[in-house]
Amino acid sequence: MPKGQPLVVPDDGLTTRQRRNRxxxxxxxxxxxxxxxxxxxxxxxxxxxxxxxxxFQFVKSAKWxxxxxxxxxxxxxxxxxxxxxxxxxxHKMGSGWSWSRKQGSEDDHAAAAAEGWxxxxxxxxxxxxxxxxxxxxxxxxxxxxxxxxxxVATLRDRPGRQHVVITGRDADPRLIEAADLxxxxxxxxxxxxxxxxxxxxxxx
Amino acid sequence: MPKGQPLVVPDDGLTTRQRRNRxxxxxxxxxxxxxxxxxxxxxxxxxxxxxxxxxFQFVKSAKWxxxxxxxxxxxxxxxxxxxxxxxxxxHKMGSGWSWSRKQGSEDDHAAAAAEGWxxxxxxxxxxxxxxxxxxxxxxxxxxxxxxxxxxVATLRDRPGRQHVVITGRDADPRLIEAADLxxxxxxxxxxxxxxxxxxxxxxx
Numbered sequence: 268m269p270k271g272q273p274l275v276v277p278d279d280g281l282t283t284r285q286r287r288n289r290x291x292x293x294x295x296x297x298x299x300x301x302x303x304x305x306x307x308x309x310x311x312x313x314x315x316x317x318x319x320x321x322x323f324q325f326v327k328s329a330k331w332x333x334x335x336x337x338x339x340x341x342x343x344x345x346x347x348x349x350x351x352x353x354x355x356x357x358h359k360m361g362s363g364w365s366w367s368r369k370q371g372s373e374d375d376h377a378a379a380a381a382e383g384w385x386x387x388x389x390x391x392x393x394x395x396x397x398x399x400x401x402x403x404x405x406x407x408x409x410x411x412x413x414x415x416x417x418x419v420a421t422l423r424d425r426p427g428r429q430h431v432v433i434t435g436r437d438a439d440p441r442l443i444e445a446a447d448l449x450x451x452x453x454x455x456x457x458x459x460x461x462x463x464x465x466x467x468x469x470x471x
Numbered sequence: 472m473p474k475g476q477p478l479v480v481p482d483d484g485l486t487t488r489q490r491r492n493r494x495x496x497x498x499x500x501x502x503x504x505x506x507x508x509x510x511x512x513x514x515x516x517x518x519x520x521x522x523x524x525x526x527f528q529f530v531k532s533a534k535w536x537x538x539x540x541x542x543x544x545x546x547x548x549x550x551x552x553x554x555x556x557x558x559x560x561x562h563k564m565g566s567g568w569s570w571s572r573k574q575g576s577e578d579d580h581a582a583a584a585a586e587g588w589x590x591x592x593x594x595x596x597x598x599x600x601x602x603x604x605x606x607x608x609x610x611x612x613x614x615x616x617x618x619x620x621x622x623v624a625t626l627r628d629r630p631g632r633q634h635v636v637i638t639g640r641d642a643d644p645r646l647i648e649a650a651d652l653x654x655x656x657x658x659x660x661x662x663x664x665x666x667x668x669x670x671x672x673x674x675x
């Protein structure tokens with residue numbers, strides 16, 4: 268329900284409006300489905316508000332292309348041609364980030380992930396996007412490819428009104444502690460359990 | 472991960488391809504966020520595949536308009552003008568369904584919900600959509616506004632290759648039993664707990 272009443276009114280010296288407009292750090296974690304899908308769904312809402320969206324996919328394969336990418340790129344084109352909605356940038360780690368000249372660094376995922384995070388830090392400092400979708404970013408955090416304390420401090424101290432959503436299993440407790448909103452997706456039942464493989468249009 | 476291996480290969484006489492392309496009944500339930508957002512995110516994937524999408528929102532207020540509706544209506548327009556993606560229909564219970572002449576039946580939510588389900592049944596029989604999003608349909612089931620056994624039987628016996636996703640808390644055990652994929656969204660942390668209200672672009 269969208270217009271719920273808060274359970275507690277905090278003693279933080281902020282007005283309801285200030286508090287309402289506070290930028291959010293969101294985490295979608297857990298072993299179930301829907302973590303990324305819900306994050307890209309948030310992207311639809313953000314686009315509709317005219318927000319500047321930056322998607323950063325920390326996935327290994329550059330070949331992988333989810334339906335959401337096509338859709339958000341279509342929406343970016345709608346924005347550029349009609350002014351409706353907001354601009355969308357979609358960056359994928361794959362075999363080197365699009366802004367990077369270092370191609371063929373495909374094998375060094377740790378370096379690529381660190382480079383991705385460094386770019387995101389710079390964009391946060393410049394307040395370049397209104398919504399950052401850091402897809403599967405829990406894994407570089409888990410595997411020590413980025414410094415979790417530094418990531419959490421940078422996110423916590425980010426300027427202005429920038430929303431961030433991070434997806435992936437096994438979110439670090441320090442990230443959960445710093446987050447405003449954490450949802451865990453739990454698998455109750457999945458077709459792969461009964462021998463069904465993923466299918467086009469549903470899984471990607 | 473999109474291309475996982477199934478844990479079990481079932482003895483159901485189907486080929487992997489037949490099994491892969493089996494239509495899915497999906498349920499997003501639980502008290503956490505992201506149930507509807509992930510369902511509308513699935514809509515993005517489906518649109519990208521050129522599927523015919525039918526959204527049926529079992530919400531009380533017709534005034535309520537989520538960002539996803541604007542986006543999916545924009546995508547429907549892109550489809551109509553360029554042929555890209557698939558067609559999208561968006562129906563809201565509100566003060567009477569769009570296909571119904573009975574306006575002003577706003578007060579009789581039970582009748583409106585039953586009417587919505589009857590229309591969905593007819594569309595399932597005609598194989599009118601490739602993906603049905605029945606948003607917040609667990610509530611009419613819970614409140615006895617529709618016959619749960621009949622709903623489950625109709626969904627289970629639907630012809631052709633029609634995918635269905637149902638969202639809402641407290642999914643009936645019979646629905647969960649019939650579903651192929653069930654995800655529970657659990658709230659770990661929510662800004663409303665610390666006195667923050669919902670905000671535009673995030674909650675709608």
